[in-house]
Amino acid sequence: MPAPAYATRSERFAYWFLRAFVALVLLFLIAPILAIMPLSFNSESFFSYPMPGYSLRWYQDFLGNERWQSALRLSVLLAVLTTILATTLGTMAALGLSRSRLPGKAAIMAVLISPMVVPAIISAIAMFFFYSKVGLTGTLPGLVLAHTALATPFVVITVTATLTSFDWNLMRAGLSLGAAPFTVFRRVVFPLIMPGMISGALFAFVTSFDEVIVVIFIAGPEQRTLPRQMFSGIREQISPTITAAATTLILFSTLMLITLELLRRRAERTRLAAVQTH
Amino acid sequence: MNMSSDTIMRAADGTPLKAKLAQSLRREQLRAMALIAPLLIFILASFLLPILMMLKNAVYDPDLQDTLPRTSALLATWDGKALPEEPVFEAFAAELKAAQKERNAALIGKRLNYELPAMKSKVTVTARKLEAVQQGPWKEALTTIDPVWGDIETWATVKHASSTFTPFYLLSALDLRQTAEGAITAAPAERQIYRQIIMRTFLISTLVTVLTLLLGFPVAYFISMLPPHQANLLLVFILLPFWTSLLVRTTAWSILFQDGGVITQFLHVSGITWLLNALGLLHGEPALFKTRLATVIAMTHIQLPFTLLPIYSVMKTISPNYMRAARSLGATPVYAFIKVYLPQTLPGIAAGCLLTFILSLGYYITPALVGGPTDSMIAGFIDTSMNNEGNWGKASALGAILFTATLVLYYVYNRLVGIDKLKLG
Known part of the structure; x- marks a missing residue:
């Protein structure tokens, strides 16, 4: 944004000031994330620059140490199961919500979104009270159910957003041409809401993969997920392996950001194509 | 079409079309309910029921x-x-x-x-x-x-x-107690801690909200004025931290804030440490790890995208013509900005600030890892009551207070912004 030609001197000054300010804020946002990454390649176990040498020893520890590996395995398993369950339940609910003029729709929506709204610590103690009563604490099903409850709001929101621009006449056309309802869903509805479902699934995956507070409260002592391992690592004895784990997770979220951006562009293209053919 | 009462429209099977339509609408509603029911029941049973149990535990004392x-x-x-x-x-x-x-x-x-x-x-x-x-x-x-x-x-x-x-747990979570006669009085001064913690939680949340607004507003303004491809490039700087997990960002800050760590080094090399020493504001190297300042900086960093993005999405829709009109009618840039531009951004400011404030109230991880023992917020004390003291009643009472505050603020958010407008990236 260049300053317009008619700008006065003080306007030009304000403009350059704004520019410098914005640069500093953006630096503030990105710097901690960038500063942590090189430290994971430090050959010594301290956290400052300049680094005496480079090595992959912390990655070796992260990938070779059984504690970190079992934590990673549990986190991935938990996140995958949560994603499957949350995407299925959330997509169904979003389809139901966007179709009809249901009585009490706003109230239903509020209930479905509530796990996203309530602070994690409250969800954690509430679930602890309930799960210890029904004997689900310290079990994998317990963790999956808890994370599914936390993750479904994201799926409901993303799929509902895709459905607001969905042309239901396409479905009516499919039905009137004699296709079975499920066939219409599979061949017509599903391909169109797919971008929303995938981004919802990504959100669900990340929600579970990053979640630590509920896990601390309802998991058994031997059920250590990756975030829990990191959390207790920082609290007790901070080891540079944590920087390797953090860097891996940053790369993971970068990949996710790129995927979501590609999905968004694809959805925009489909929408434009649909508008043009009408 | 001229319709009298005896020529109602009928479907092929002879039933009135109106009844047929009602029937099909009802069927559609049932189908919708059947789709929603599994998730609704699941959330009611595995989430809202536990919350009710927590609220009950706040007053239940068997x-x-x-x-x-x-x-x-x-x-x-x-x-x-x-x-x-x-x-x-x-x-x-x-x-x-x-x-x-x-x-x-x-x-x-x-x-x-x-x-x-x-x-x-x-x-x-x-x-x-x-x-x-x-x-x-x-x-x-x-x-x-x-x-x-x-x-x-x-x-x-x-x-x-x-x-x-x-009412004991709820009262003591507000530093109140009930006398034998049933009157409610303040707890003795040496046992008063919770009001201070609640105040601290609100204070830190307010500070973080104000800071994110001060930092976020100019950036949102600047980016909203850019052509799309440049704006998208700068948005990456905001979205990448936004997508990086809260725990990872807290980890990053806790490592950077270590004594003798990267931040201390940066302040030293850039001369800020020298400057603060020269001004008498600091003696020697700064110790930032486990301080309130570190907590607020880390929380501001984490919450900044939450405040900034709603403001940005409102600013994007503001037509530049209003400002041009104001200027051409003789307003100074500052006057036009305050009188014409700023009021139009208020919905975005309200949405972003409320969201950040609500989320800040529930912070647990960041104060626990970056802050010191005197920076714990309500959530931290819920954890302490639960895991260190085994006092479920107190944990639930503090939880009930935090839950009520969140609920009230979300109600406001819903009235002002609409919960369905909640966007994800």
Whole structure:
């Protein structure tokens, strides 16, 4: 944004000031994330620059140490199961919500979104009270159910957003041409809401993969997920392996950001194509 | 079309079209309900029911009622003016013995300890010594073991702690207590901590909200004025931290803030440490790890995208023509900005700030890892009450307070912005 030609001197000054300010804020946002990454390649176990040498020893520890590996395995398993369950339940609910003029729709929506709204610590103690009563604490099903409850709001929101621009006449056309309802869903509805479902699934995956507070409260002592391992690592004895784990997770979220951006562009293209053919 | 009452439109099978339509609408509604039901039931059962259990636990207090049923029944008719009569002591001694046998005596001590200091050990000792005493009078036996049993206040505490439902936890989470006569008064000064913690939580949340607004607004403004491809490039700087997990960003800050870590180095190399020393604001190297300042900086960093993005999405829709019109009518840039531009951004500011404020109230991880012991917020104390003290009632009461605050703010958010407008990236 260049300053317009008619700008006065003080306007030009304000403009350059704004520019410098914005640069500093953006630096503030990105710097901690960038500063942590090189430290994971430090050959010594301290956290400052300049680094005496480079090595992959912390990655070796992260990938070779059984504690970190079992934590990673549990986190991935938990996140995958949560994603499957949350995407299925959330997509169904979003389809139901966007179709009809249901009585009490706003109230239903509020209930479905509530796990996203309530602070994690409250969800954690509430679930602890309930799960210890029904004997689900310290079990994998317990963790999956808890994370599914936390993750479904994201799926409901993303799929509902895709459905607001969905042309239901396409479905009516499919039905009137004699296709079975499920066939219409599979061949017509599903391909169109797919971008929303995938981004919802990504959100669900990340929600579970990053979640630590509920896990601390309802998991058994031997059920250590990756975030829990990191959390207790920082609290007790901070080891540079944590920087390797953090860097891996940053790369993971970068990949996710790129995927979501590609999905968004694809959805925009489909929408434009649909508008043009009408 | 001219329609009289006898020529209603009918479907192929002869039923009136209106009935047919209603029937099909009903069928569609049922289908929609069937799609929503699994998730709705799941959330109700696995999320809202637990929350209700927590709210109940904030006022539910069955421990003494369960362990001392006879004593509490007898105390119910006690007027509290003089020491209870021998039957109360007899019942208490018998029930304490039974509790000791079942290893429940500690439960009684723990509950009384919430209100009377040192009761935990006194009950344990009494229960152990009582095993040797075979017969009464029990009033004498108990007061010989510990004079605390000859104190009216002890029995008043046993009396009101043995009702199944109690306002005790909620009151003490607000630093209030109920006297024997039922009046509500402030807790003694040395036991007042929670009001301070609630105040601190609101203070830190307000500070973080203001900081994110001050930092976020100019950036949102700047980016909203850029052509799309440049704007998208700068948005990456905001979205990448936004997508990086909260735990990872807190980890990053806790490593950077270490004593002698990257931040200290940066301040040293850039001369800021020297400058602060020269101004007398600092002596030697700054110690930032485990401080309030570090907590606020890390929280501001984490919350900045939440404030910035709603403001940005509102600014994107503001037509530049309004400002041009104001300028061409003679307004100075500052006047036009304040009178014309700023009011149009208010919905975005409200949405972003409310969201950040609500989320800040519940912060647990960041104060725990970056802040010191005096920077714990409500969520941190819920964790302490739960895991270190095993005091479920207090944890639930603090949870109920935090939950109510969140609920009220979300109601406001919903009225102002609409919960369905909640966008994800």
